[in-house]
Amino acid sequence: MSPLKPVNDFVVKFANINGSGSASANEMFARSILRMGVPVASRNIFPSNIQGLPTWYEVRVSGKGWLGRRGGVDLMAAMNPQTWDKDIAGIDPGGYLFYDSSKPIPMSRLRDDISIIRMPLTEISNAAYSDPRQRQLFKNIIYVGALAQLLGIDHAILEQMIGEQYKGKDKLIAPNQQALRMGRDYARDNLGDACGLKIEKADAVGDRIFVNGNDAAGLGCVYGGATVAAWYPITPSTSVAEAFAQHCKTYRVDAETGKHKFAIVQSEDEISAIGTVIGAGWNGARAFTATSGPGISLMQEFLGLAYFAEIPAVIIDVQRGGPSTGMPTRTQQADLLISAYASHGDTKHVLLLPEDPKELFEFSALSFDLAERLQTPVFVLEDLDIGMNDWLCEPFTWDDSKVYDRGKVMTAQELESGKIFGRYLDVDGDAIAWRTLPGTHPTKGAYFTRGTSRDRFAKYSEEGAVYQDNMQRLLRKFETAKTLVPAPIVRRAREKAKTGVIYFGSTSAAMNEALAALENDGVHMDTLRLRAFPFSDAVVDFINAHDQIFLVEQNRDAQMRVLLVNECGIDPARFISILHYDGTPITARFIISAIAERIALKSKEAAE
């Protein structure tokens, strides 16, 4: 097997131990490639643990700009003896193993179809440092210096990054740069051209930014005008609330008084968190919570109240592997059904399905407009892959002429002028009634909010016809929602296609690469990327216009298919599900082989 020699197109994977300080070193490695003008996509695969368990960091280098996981590994930096065998086995034939050769490893535990690059990292680090923590931390920097040398990353870029990272803590700059140089020098003097993978300077990054989704969501909530946040810590959503707090400190502290134009409550549980969001929404503030699957389970009763009593609320759900505690640090798209139909009784909720941090920023901000316009809970369904990994995306933008849509809130003046107020009265024909906020007017517009059945003027009623009238209006309101949520994005194949592909959320990045590869192989498919629930008519039209539809999801039970079949009355046989749910982000290779296999099967069947 001859060694692989790609330029700007390969996968590097680091196998480390949680808590060893490798995360920031690995991230610096990825960012240095970006500074070379070459796009990267990075993914953290980490355990639910603070210290000691295996963790991996994968860097997809793609001069063409593919940002999903490709699948496979070309260079493995194996730093964790616990996972050694599995890590070695995962390297593509012709690939490279880089490891700490301070302790000898028997040949029997290596492979002969890969190139082996040995470096005595622990020895080098121990010789230079005496403090155990320093030995560990600088070992990470040393291997970054060595790998950069092997791959051809400009050393000056790394030195500059160290300077930026430790700005203000200047004492740390020199030792880090020294460690970096130790790595570089060793590789230059001892490893020569052992690695065929190369980074060449390019201009393919442009002004794009490298950002994680939870940071983007927290910022989106600031931009969307959220003033109240209530949350209970849970991986992988915690950093949404933390990002919101941090951005509020930057953007929402009154310059004169030092007072806060926001309120954040760390609730005692998720029931309380959503209750606080609903109380604030009822009283006219934009409010959100951030949580993950177990939190959504706890919020069910309250979500039904918000649906039925028609109260705006935003829920950012960072999906992780379920059921139960499941795989808390792995990714999935498995909260679709519990969110879409949250709570007992007949309910439906609006879902937004962002594909990356940039869209997540936009949808987070937009969710408050939708929640207030529709007077209902709006879920922003992101996932761990988007939320906790750094993604290369277009810089965030904001239209300064944008005015928040505060929905139908009747003012004291309008009440005074004699406008009819019926809290559940559809006066405009869009099934959205007007509401009033507490404290608006001394004698007009007060009403009693309840989870029990009531008439159009908010009077308690258990009369069947009155109840049905209200339930029908809620259904019609969902029709209105279809016209307001982000439309799906349809892409036509180069040639007329009878096959369609539907996908959504974080699958997008790997899907883009898979589609290009399939198209190159002559497999032409139109695609539709869902961006929201309820589904607009365009979704139904797309499905009807194709003989078969591949539906790609990251869950076991094809939850999106259930939703589409249920909501659009489509024959389930029209869909061929492609399901990836092992907890790692879906890869381009997985999609390509799954689709190719089924297409081959089909053509074989046709031939027989």
Place this chain on the structure above:
Amino acid sequence: MTYIAKPKLRHPGIAVNRLGFTHRDYEGSVSTLCAGCGHDSISFAIIQACFELNIEPHRVAKLSGIGCSSKTPDYLLGQSHGFNSVHGRMPSVLTGANLANRDLLYMGVSGDGDSASIGLGQFVHCVRRGVNMVYITENNGVYGLTKGQFSATADKGSKSKAGGSNLDSPLDLVSMALMVGATFVGRSFSGDKAQMVPLIMAAMSHPGPAFIDIVSPCVAFNNHAGSTKAYDFVREHNEAVNRLDLMEPREAITVEYAPGTSEEVALHDGSTLRLSKLAADYDPHDRIGAMAYLQSRAAAGELVTGLIYMDATATDMHANLNTVDQPLNLMSEKQLCPGSNGLDAFNAAHR
């Protein structure tokens, strides 16, 4: 925004308060509770307190959970917005409402099942957080609405209507509130209007978390001999430690009180209550002392009522969070959105 209440046609003999409102203006829908239910007396006391305090009804937001007690916000302050939320979770909803607009008066009305059973967690956390509110539990020792099962406040050994005996230890919400930092704590009895009304007025004037537990017999399921929440039992064992009376404007100068036996409590509308001692050794400003006193009297089978504890210097959740004075629900995108300039810095920091 202030509105002058329009003069209304009314019987010349009917009392009006300083805002020109009659008692009627503080009423709500007609109650659907059982005749004689203690909860109705509490609603009446709240109405009376708001009338006496000259509160603008629409500046009150009334919130509740689920239960007979939680229905009562519908039966008072018809010009206030009300929110009948879910069972045991009113405290979190009230917290959010209060965060959205700090300028309204928040009244939470709940039951012993709602606050001590299913909602105990929310109750204590809401108090812990220092939410500025008046929180009233209408405590009958049972779940009235689901037909009389014991709640967590039922005393051990108290008899059910069917003759069974409660086996579990009781949970005392007053002690609980003291322990988790309520800065105003009172207890009363729905059969004692003279005690309830000024206590509610004082609570409504308090700038922090104010809690009042009101024993409120359930005539349908828990008013028989052997029940410790029955009218007769409570009357016999009620020990008021002090009394509150509304002071006439000139009273302070004309009436002499023995030193140490009374003090004044300032109210929302500028008027004053006189707090006079009934139990000579009881100090309502000593939290630890209050807790010990409650425990020892409870052990003797007596129910301590009155103003149990008050910290007049209290602050609230907004002070803790350092929120702006303007209600958050009034802020516009101009105040809240950092705009494209803000993004320039963010983008630059992520390259």
